Amino acid sequence: MKGQYLPASTLSGLLGAWSDGTGPAYRLLAERLRLLIADGRIMPGSRLPSERELTDALGVSRTTVASAYRELRDSGYLLSRRGSGSVTALPSKVEPELGRHHAPGIDTDGLYDFTCAAPSAVPGISAAVAEATANLPVHLATPGYHPQGLPVLRAEIAAAYEERGLPTSPDQIIITAGALAATSIAVRAITQIGDRVLTESPTHPNSVDSIRRSGCRVVAVPTSPGGWDLPLLEATIRQSAPRAAWLVVDFQNPTGWLMPAADRQRLAIAFARARTTAIVDETLFELSLDGQEMPPPFASYDPAGVITVGSVSKSFWGGLRIGWMRVPEPLIARVLDAKASMDLGAPVLDQLVVAGLLRRRSTILPERRLEIARRRDALASAVSEFLPSWRFQLPGGGLSLWCELPEPVGSSLVGVAQRNGVLLVAGSRFSPDGGLESFIRLPFTLDPDALRDGVERLAASYNGLTAGSPLRRPAAMIA
Ligand SMILES: Cc1ncc(COP(=O)(O)O)c(C=O)c1O
Structure with missing residues (x-):
């Protein structure tokens, strides 16, 4: 929620089991806060509780909260404004790009185009x-x-x-x-x-x-x-x-x-x-x-x-x-x-x-739904096979899988995937205020073979990008 005060009790609920993990408590707290901001669960511009309020709500030492806030300030996720406390922000490298327009299907020869959640025409x-x-x-x-x-x-x-x-x-x-x-x-x-x-x-x-x-x-x-x-x-x-x-x-x-x-x-x-x-x-x-x-x-x-x-x-x-x-x-x-x-x-x-x-919608639409369900299922099984660490809920309708990655690398993946012949839109583009760096939208609008080949290439891009970096949470598919 942009520009709004986040009470310590609400923030403590969002933080969940933040202290599970290894390393100093302030680092775990800073990391959890950073993910919440990068994922858009805490909007940029939100005012965080004071160090004292959060210390009381979490039952930790004041130094833990002060050090976590300092780390977030140093990495650009928190701004200290006189009179308005600590306000969340996005560092410029994950700021939403201005002037981007989602104009699907342009110059996509030879590329697997996952930018467009719109299928081709129905027969008839x-x-x-x-x-x-x-x-x-x-x-x-x-x-x-x-x-x-x-x-x-x-x-x-x-x-x-x-x-x-x-x-x-x-x-x-x-x-x-x-x-x-x-x-x-x-x-x-x-x-x-x-x-x-x-x-x-x-x-x-x-x-x-x-x-x-x-x-x-x-x-x-x-x-x-x-x-x-x-x-x-x-x-x-x-x-x-x-x-x-x-x-x-x-x-x-x-x-x-x-x-x-x-x-x-x-x-x-x-x-x-x-x-x-x-x-x-x-x-x-x-x-x-x-x-x-x-x-x-x-x-x-x-x-x-x-x-x-x-x-x-x-x-x-x-x-x-x-x-x-x-x-x-x-x-x-x-x-x-x-x-x-x-x-x-x-x-x-x-x-x-x-x-x-x-x-004629009662004869046209059932066929449309069957075809799109076939594509959805093909995409879901390709993602489960080639990108097993990505999580998604199988949607009961619509045109896209909303995938959560183990790391906030969405924007970097877009560039790497394009060099490997796959066009993507980063999850951050779907957030009005930036963030959502751990998400990628994958439409199921291409035909099933193209979906499978495209995901295989995407997996190669993703594995190249993340090789050597530690996973932040265990991988599982939700449905
Ligand atoms: C929720 C939503 N609204 C509007 C549009 C644009 O629709 P139209 O092509 O009818 O302008 C889209 C296309 O993706 C959409 O997903």
């Missing part, structure tokens, strides 16, 4: 284009501008929400050029420059960049190892009363987690109390891979307070560039106003294609 796109082209002539007699989107497509999308038990009128649907554009428009509509917007960490970096470009301050809340940290989210919402929140609750990118119904309800209540508008990104919703029952849509817990963002980029094809927003009635005019200054409507032909694909 060409047939849908032919059908749409046949339906185009009636539209050619009109100017073709539909700022809110083609009625036929809005009706299909509204019907899909109704099927999920969320009453929705086509008037609540606004078509956009993908989910990222929808998030951008929603943030502009809801916030003013300087407003706070809450996000998870890790999360989809381009959306965070777009929130920042709108002039908002991002309040990133770290997740726990197994999912969302509800008490921390609730405390942050209470303390910072963000104007908006942007969350991915269905097979989150990069972790693949699915937020349970009870957590959705708790969060919706917390947002409503703080008058925070939640923007919930359902881009990966359709990619449920194990046939599990899906929790109700987040918006069903607060129909008047939640904007839902959707897209066909992952379910059908990113090249269609069609997404949407489901907007509560009282906000529709504001959102349309914000959108009008950015674009005047998505292409008519593409909207007709997507309407046709949505009409």
